[in-house]
Structure formats: C-alpha cells, structure tokens
Amino acid sequence: MRNIALVLLLTSFAWWPLLAPGYFLKAHDARHTLFFLVEFDQALKDGAWYPRWAIDQAVGYGYPLFIFYAPLAYFVAEAFHLTGLSITWSVKLTFLLSFWLGAIGMYFLARKLWGEGAGLVASILFTYAPYHIVDVYVRAALAEFMAFCLMPVCLLAFLYLLENPCPKALVAAGFSLGTIILSHQITALIFFPVLVAFVLYEALRGKRLQALIPSSLAVLLSLGFSAAYWVPALAERSFIVQEQWMMAKYDFREQFVYIFQLFAPNWGYGFAVAGPEDGMPLQVGIILLGSGIGALMWGWTRKEWRGMVTFWAFVALASLFLTLPSSALIWEKVPLLPLVQFPWRFLALAVLSLSILAGLLGKMLGEGKWVLLLLALVASFDYTLPQHTEVPRRMEEPVAVIDFELDYPDMRGMTAWTKEFPRESPLIEQYLKGEPLRKAEILSGQGEVIPLRHGGRSEEVEVRADGEITLLFYTYYYPGWQAYVDGKPVPIRPEGKYGLIALEVPAGRHRILLRFEDTPLRFWSQILSLISLLIGIALCAIPSCRQAKANAAVSPEFRLL
Secondary structure, three states: OHHHHHHHHHOHHHHHHHHOOOEOOOOOOHHHHHHHHHHHHHHHHOOOOOOOOEOOOOOOOOEOHHHHOOOHHHHHHHHHHHOOOOHHHHHHHHHHHHHHHHHHHHHHHHHHHHOOOOHHHHHHHHHHOHHHHHHHHHOOOHHHHHHHHHHHHHHHHHHHHHHOOOHHHHHHHHHHHHHHHHHOHHHHHHHHHHHHHHHHHHHHHOOOHHHHHHHHHHHHHHHHHOHHHHHHHHHOHHHEOHHHHOOHHHOHHHOOOOHHHHOOOOOOOOOOOOOOOOOOOOOOOHHHHHHHHHHHHHHOOOHHHHHHHHHHHHHHHHHHHOOOHHHHHHHHHOOOHHHHOOHHHHHHHHHHHHHHHHHHHHHHHHHHHHHHHHHHHHHHHHHHOOOOEOOOHHHHOOHHHHHHHHHOHHHOOOEOOOOOOOOOOOHHHHHHHOOOOOOEEEEEOOEEEEEEEEOOOEEEEEEEEOOOEEEEEEEEOOOOEEEEEOOEEEOOEEEOOOOEEEEEEOOEEEEEEEEEOOOHHHHHHHHHHHHHHHHHHHHHOOOOHHHHHHOOOOOHHHHOO
C-alpha cells in the first residue's frame, strides 16, 4: 500500500486539477461528456438498465447513441451521479478513477516484467506522457481515456494468467479485456493485436504454450462479457447513416502526424487538422522517448532482457510509424484500420510501450531514477494545467444537446429512414424557451393531443380524436420503438423526410405510450453478457489448483485486478 500511495502522490500533479471547481469546457469533447451523461441518466431513470437511446439528440428527434458508443465510462459516471454528485463532478471523478487505474496498473505491470525499481518510473512516465494528458485536458475524451488507462491492467492480467492458469486469473484477464471493449471500441481494436502478440511472445519465451488455451478462453469470456455492446453495434450499423461519421474531418488521410511533431514541445488546446499546423499537441515526449531508447540500448547488453526490450521497442516503432504519412498504403490496404479515423490514436500504444521500456531504465538507474522522475514531472508540469471554465447550469440539462447541435449542425445524427439532413425541428424553440416538450401532433384527422409524460426513453400522451387519426411523434423511427394504445401494442411506421414515427389511432379518448425497448438481438446479447458475468463469478469461487497445493495467497498485484 505504501508504494501505491507513493504512485498516487507523485502522479497527483496530473490529476489534481480535476478536483478544482469548474470544468474545462473548451476541451474538444468536454460538452459531449456532460450531455452524454445527461442522456444516459435520463434513460436509466426511465427504466432502461442499459440505456441505448439519447432522447434529445438530433434536434430532439433522438438517436441510438449508446448502441454504437461504448457505455462503460458512463455507467461509472452514472454511479457517481446517483450518489448525488453533479453531472460535471461525476464526469471528473470518472477521469480521476481512470488516472489512478492507469498509474497503478502500469506500476505493477512494469514491476512484474522487470522487477523492483521499475514500476515507479514506468507509472510516472506513463501518467505524465504528453499524449496521455492530451486525452484529458485537451480532448476530454472520457471513454477513450478510460480504455487507454485499462491497457496496462489488461496486460498484467494476461501475464498472470500465463504464469498461473487458474480460474481467477482467467476471469481477471477476460473481464479486463472486456472492460476495454466496453470502454472504447477503437482502442480495443488497436490494442488487441498487441495483446495477442504479447501473449504469444510470453508463452513462447516461457515455454508455456499450454497456457494459450486459458488465454483463448479469457478472450472468449471477454467477448461474452461485452456482447451486450458489440453485438448490436455490429448488427445495426446499417440502421444509421455511417457516412456522416466518416466525412473529411474523420478521414485518416487528413490526420497523419508529421515526424517533427512527435518531438515538438509546443502545447496548445486546438484541434488536429489537415497538414502540419495542428493546434493539438501530437508529441511523444522527449523524456519518455529518450527513456525508451536508453532502455533499449542498455537492455540489449543483458541476454535475459534482450527479447523483451526488442518486443516493446518494435511495438513503439510500429505504433509511431502508423501515425506518419509514409504508412498511408497500410491504412489503405488493411481492413478495419480506416475505422480508427485518426492515425495519431496510435500514440496511445507508443506511450504504453515506451513507458514499459522506461521501467527497465528506472531499474538500471537505481537511486538515479529520482532524477529521471523529476525531469519527467518538470517537463510535463505545464501540460497539466487545463483551461478551467465555469459550468453554466444549462450545460447539465437536456438543452445542452440543442445548444451544441446549433453550434455544430453537422453533428446531428441520421438514421437509415431519414431521407434528408434534419435542418429544422419544432422542438428547438421549445428546448430554448424551457417549455414542456410537445413531442406528438395529429398528422391527419381532427382531435387534440395532451402531453402526459416525457421520459428518457418514452413519451406518453392522451389523444381525444373525433375520428380515426394519424399521430406523429417527433422521434426518429428505429427498431425497438413500440407504441401502445390503451396498453395494447400497435404497429408504427417511418413518416416523412425525417423518418419520424407515425401510427394510427381510432376515434375516441386514448392513452398512447411510445417506448424504446430491446429487440430480440439486444435482449439475447444482454443475456449473453449476464451469463458471462455469472460464469466469471462462479469461476472465482473455484480455488486455484496451485494455491490449494501450496496454500499460498495471491500476490498483491493480482489482488488489484
């Protein structure tokens, strides 16, 4: 515990700004992080234990955001929010928890790989790596940062599984990979090949090929554990207009890093743009890079370290190469790679691998490591100063979505049933004036619509119809929406250029409920995740064979997983 306390103390300059009042609303996705949680919270409180629909997005028509956006960071933030904390504090504490997980995970990973003396250096350099800080204070990429910080934890879990293929180790490895998938799908996509290569290398190096079987089972467990997210996300891709999220600013060809930028100490809070004039820092960090090179050169002099330093040096070089324009052909030819969108995302893998190498340098330096730690802290101190801003109350309310989409109209999502881009909505004025939303009207026929309730995944109205009418909800049609007239399910259909929900209502006085529900695919994917969770819990109750024979306790690092 003393070592963990030291890690948290020495990394505090990086995470302490999160405890200051306000937020850093000028960061790229800062507004997203707040209103995403607002949407998530509304759906959860309306009975969706796994929120899928963002009720206020797309100028109030709603959007299946959490079908395609990995939800774990918002489950964590929601847990904080349900204790009574504000939306902003819940998001900041989720960032803080991720900082801690990454720092502690890297400490134990490097200590496991290199021995005593390595963990502290690896943890500090990982935490203060410029791109690591960029993800928080420049980009405010909550989900991506959580996945970034979980990578060393996942590597540590699989390393223990290789050494001790017992049920608890299998569960730790499977769940750690599953949490990365549930945190950020793109990070999981680029991290998985590194994880596979690491497991294969360790199995071959230690002549533990039989341990590949439990490692494979851990991967299967991770896929089952995260199935509630990735199965619908893959199956329903054709239900949205994917092309709008692959436009110019998301085109990998416009987002390569120029080699001088990897070493430039300049710091800024702008965006990555086409060409070398990026306002966002894209540096590796001189201290981190120099430490990695020093570890490689020194590690090559020791036979027992040569293979490991070569492996992580290759990961670092390959990751950095994939950020450069010279890798364009690979981006063009390798399937799925364009889904990463931004080549500079591979800086996360470079930071991971260079931090692991830096741990070896720390071990070699002995007491001299304190000089290295001081240099790392001083070099990155100015980077840990976010642009603090006050948080207006409306930033934590549903109207924040509308404000954002008025500022950035291109961020209005569309479904496959939307024929035209949603340029207007009668709901905008209601949001801006703070009026109760009227989300239904009579499209044809005569009668009256009385709003009864507006929820995070449902609408309820009373209809008094003189004759048969067609009722239109200002909500995108999407599989999962179900309408009930006086408690009885009725068919719905997409209507008009925006593909809004329409249904027929007979004459008379009726209570209409429109609710977003699970499709069979979503339901069974959630059941698969639940079964995987229960299997994991059951496996944890099985004592390890080696533990039972040796009557030994699990090591301190493993207890943290």
